[in-house]
Amino acid sequence: MPIRVPSSLTRSLTPFTMSSMSYLTRQKFPVPIERNQVAQDWCERGYTCDVFTDPPGREWNDFVHATNELVTVMEGRLKLTIDGEELIAEPGDEVFIPKGVRHSVKNVSSSTTHWLYGYD
Numbered sequence: 096m097p098i099r100v101p102s103s104l105t106r107s108l109t110p111f112t113m114s115s116m117s118y119l120t121r122q123k124f125p126v127p128i129e130r131n132q133v134a135q136d137w138c139e140r141g142y143t144c145d146v147f148t149d150p151p152g153r154e155w156n157d158f159v160h161a162t163n164e165l166v167t168v169m170e171g172r173l174k175l176t177i178d179g180e181e182l183i184a185e186p187g188d189e190v191f192i193p194k195g196v197r198h199s200v201k202n203v204s205s206s207t208t209h210w211l212y213g214y215d
Contacts, residue, residue, distance in 0.1 A: 123189035171208025
């Protein structure tokens with residue numbers, strides 16, 4: 096479910112925080128993550144679903160795709176930088192990366208991170 100922020104609170108949030116929230120849906124999927132459940136949800140929305148497994152500290156820098164991308168962490172934590180803005184994704188969160196937007200991903204967990212990604 097998307098995060099809803101009452102308008103009375105938005106005055107205290109920085110522009111960085113407000114725009115980052117539009118990329119991130121916290122706890123979109125129940126933990127533990129069932130890959131098939133995510134794949135079905137994404138397929139219904141026209142997305143593929145594949146898995147990456149990254150060791151601690153692994154980085155994927157400065158990617159730009161011609162399609163929209165979704166990311167969901169199964170285990171671990173990822174730091175995503177989307178159009179210069181940073182956010183942390185944890186198990187169950189869904190991140191939307193718009194097509195044509197520069198982005199990077201880093202495993203900031205002390206253990207291996209397993210994450211799903213898909214393109215429309």
